[in-house]
Amino acid sequence: MNAIDRLKNKGIKKTAHRLMFINILQKSAVALTEEDIKQDMGELYDRITFYRTIQTLLSAGIIHRIVIDNKNVKYALSEIAFRNHQHMHFFCKICHTVACIGEVPSYDYGLPTGYKGEEYEVLIKGICPNCG
Amino acid sequence: MNAIDRLKNKGIKKTAHRLMFINILQKSAVALTEEDIKQDMGELYDRITFYRTIQTLLSAGIIHRIVIDNKNVKYALSEIAFRNHQHMHFFCKICHTVACIGEVPSYDYGLPTGYKGEEYEVLIKGICPNCG
């Protein structure tokens, strides 16, 4: 699905910032940092609008935020393939690349009594194909 | 193990701040936010020292940081029981409590070709015993 349709789908206005933001993510095989996206935006970048664009796209569910730790926060499109399934993330310890990978296996994670698990997030850290 | 021994173990000086920080975590069954710990510290709290205490204790491996998302970052002691095993974390969607729970199951998580997984982090979101 293209950027315009993604916005139309959610009933939010198509603006230059939003379209460019989505298009940049769309072209990337991996999740991107704010800095990555900002660099790609060039001229059009504005700190405040950028901040609000992220909020808008996040709450519309068009993108998702992947928080690895304090120093690594990335954004990726919420792909249709993944929409209703939890998916895993891979973090490369060398190049710090983050990729959305397959579905979370529905194994028994063995919660202690009394806990009700609803969402299972799996983050795998290791070496990516590029760095291996 | 008590706070003094934890510091002595790592060969770092025992100071009022560090001891209090560790003792506060030690008394808690769940992971705590900076704000939680700050509140418990009272008088002794200082923003800058606090910042450095976290860094020191983190890099000594005495505590670990659990990043749920942008708005939920918590700290917990690195328990001996967990030292060499990855352990899972549980996040309660209602009260936002975070708890360190059992080991990460060593199932096959099914990485795409080329990826080498080394650490597996599992974060389960749901309802805790208190809120259920």
Place this chain on the structure above:
DNA sequence: GTTCAAATGAAACATTGTTTCATTTGCTTT
């Protein structure tokens, strides 16, 4: 094209992260 709500971007303010440096503290050696 007109209209109106929503988005923008400048400015200002708030919060958090980090460094610098003079002073104090904890620990080792006498």
Place this chain on the structure above:
DNA sequence: AAAGCAAATGAAACAATGTTTCATTTGAAC
């Protein structure tokens, strides 16, 4: 117990990031 020294502290200042306000511009519906 006292001296000596490296490490820790806390005040200050600076940097980066988050957030609100408001006048202006823009997008979409009519």
